[in-house]
Amino acid sequence: MSTFDAIVVGGGHNGLVCAAYLARAGQRVVVLEAAAEVGGAAVTREIAAGFRVSSCAHILHQLNPQVWSDLDLERNGVVASSEPMPTIGLGADGQHLKLSPDEIQTRAEIAALSGADAERFHPLMARLRRFAGALEPLLGMSPPRLGTADWSDRSALLKLGWRVRRLGRDDMRELLRIAGSNVADLVEDTFETERLQGLLAFDAVLGTHLGPRSPTSMLTWLYRLAGEAGRALVQPVGGMGAVTQAIARAAQAAGAEIRTDTPVARILVEEDRARGVALDSGERLSAPVVVSSADPKRTFLSLLGVEHLDTGFVRRIRNLRMRGNVAKLNLALEGQPEFTGLASGDLGARLVIAPSVDYLEQAFNAAKYGEYSPAPAMEITIPSVHDSGLAPPGKHVLSALVQYAPYGLKAGWDTAKPAFEQQVLSILGAYAPGLDSLISARQLLTPFDLEREYRLTGGHWHHGELAFDQLLMLRPVPGAAQYATPLPGLYLCGAGSHPGGGVMGAAGMNAAREVIAREVGE
């Protein structure tokens, strides 16, 4: 039986980041990945001969700066394929709204629709970024526990309180007013242009089971902004797989071993402590520390087993909200698509279909009742515009997040998927006439497919809703929110832990720090 200091279950970006940090601390680490390549949901795959696309996550905007520099990802090969991407809200009438990092240009774009909105846009965003900035330092650390006498918990809470207090009276009042509120109220109170309202609200609800009128949707937006911390939206050369490959290189350079095609069957327990893992192959690996980047339900209910846990804890894990709502559409295109009214120079932008708050809310209504949106919202990118390596010359790949596509579809995804795919393509066709004729291969991944192919319970990208009741010291659940779990020697390091999903790597980094403090200290 092979023996290690630590075993990391799952080679997604967080598992790899965690392994890299542990290896840098001198630990003998092995990463066990079930799939043929590392990356988890941050991978680039070929959908047709010569056409490669980021299978799931497709925009890099939240990668933790500490992870970036510690693991030297630039030297390990992560290169942005373009300048920061603007966001364009598409209109079916061919009138689009472009929000770019350039303030003057953006103000002019909005002013063409409403002078008042143009005046209000940057002050609002600046204010929201200040709010997000108060939250941001929490992302790079273990979340403090409530109600303990522990010095570090109290100090972290005090610092958060201080950062909020330092915002000043008006900002503090406004933060408290909106934090539990819904994004629709804020954007409708502030702006008169429907297209701008819809475009901003989209960022608040992307990847959640919330509509723009759902309470707390404002908080999910602030949380997204905190994760971005002012960083630009970019797409890496080679797709998201290139990022995880670079992290894997950093981990290997630090001495970590990575095994692919190695599914873990279960976590081994002896004397009430994690002692290693048993593989599907029957082989056993032993280590005093097992760190799981699999989602919390898979980790506790399948890999570990409830007999090692208490009922109250099992209840909390079972009740985790993690039913995905996002489908992924990947298309191989024989030529460059044309969107009505969109300059070809803007094809490399992040294109969003969310023309109004009502459009989004109606899309969400269906999901509430277990149906897919008849007119879904979408985030579309055509990464081959900047990155010619992804498609043969003159050809392109299109990658789109499609929301809402609820995991628990009443009709069942096996039955309903073809109709949904048609629906998605016809909506896309309304913005880009003639797109149909360019498609040479297509792939639609529903939450059901994501669960099967990417081992995401509930098909949830973030390993659990990133919502008010599942953030910070509540993520994934109290009792496992500081990466350590009730079982000594077992840790979590995946997106199900603070600070959650999105390609951040912070969960892996924080978990490694916790493991080193608890297990390597002496």
Place this chain on the structure above:
Amino acid sequence: MNAETMQSAVLPTPFHSRTAAMCRTNEWSRWAGYTTVECYTDVELEYFAVRNSATLFDLSPMIKYRISGPDAERYLNRLITRDVRRLAPGRVSYVVWCNDAGKVLDDGTLFRFSDTEFRLCAQDRHLCWLQDSGIGFDVEVEDVTERIAALALQGPTSCAVLRQLGLDEIEHLRPFRLRDYRLGDSDLTVSRTGYSGDLGYELWVDPGSAEGLWDQLMQAGALLGIRPIGSRALNLVRLEAGYLLPHVDFVPADHALRPSRARSPFELGLDWMVDFDKGHFIGRRALLAEQDTGSKYRLVGLDVESNRPADGSLVYHAKSVEAGHVTSAMWSPSCKRNIAIAQLRSEYRSRAEDLWTEIYVLKELKWEKRMVRCRIVDRPFFDPPRRRATPAPDY
């Protein structure tokens, strides 16, 4: 439950026609949704019957769960603090179970009928906790309270009553064992268990056979001094036996509004029921931590000077520092002692030589208080050899 019983706010037990006919005081109380007798004639007569002859107590409202399936043993071993693997079929065990924090949710008795079938009897309803604890196990948990009628037959002549009834070899049934009998047309399960601390049995039948069983027992016991008893007399004998009563001696953890009110098995003096060597069980890690850091409280038996029951009394150290409080108290006629169960802050357990109870006495509408010395003593307060003797003595 049928439409008729749904109409009444409180359900009759399967013995209701018999208990109602004999309840001369008409003093009833509610127990788990059923109407039950507090006192048939006179509490003292009923109390002395438990210690001197034989008594019937209708315990049908006791909550009963059938736990069955291939994983039943593994499931229960994780649920409760004792090692269920050591409970052989045909035996009964006193058990407690805890929440994640190692605080007691309830106590009860666990009957093992076979490798795969058990019955858990409890004071409170726990179906949700029991079923959620079964997540991941091949086990079925059903509430069978309404499907089983139960009587406690307790007292020195109880064995004689059963022999009179024709139950073969009943005197050889050892404590905490159970046996099935056929009585006329119905099945009867007898366990040598009870809440009185005396020689006694509990009888389990189909509700349809309940009234017949009652009549046969009253007839068989006619010359052996049998009489029905209500909950007040039972509460006296259980205290002499040193048994805990949930909601009186401790707050079940899922009922505690103040987290500090919940108690661990250690704090209830049930250390002997916690088996750390059997593998994981619910609350184990919290209890290990408590073992390391020490428990905050300790439940003890007290022998109180004077003859005034110390109901609700505060316990002081050196007459001045509050050390705890009394949860149950009585003058024990069988022990000729003034006894009590109390919860003390654990540090006062080792300073037992200077403990005092402040007893409140109502004298013609005027409260007086007396500071009375007390000593920590072992439980049970009353423990006659006949309780455990096998074969059971014939009185």
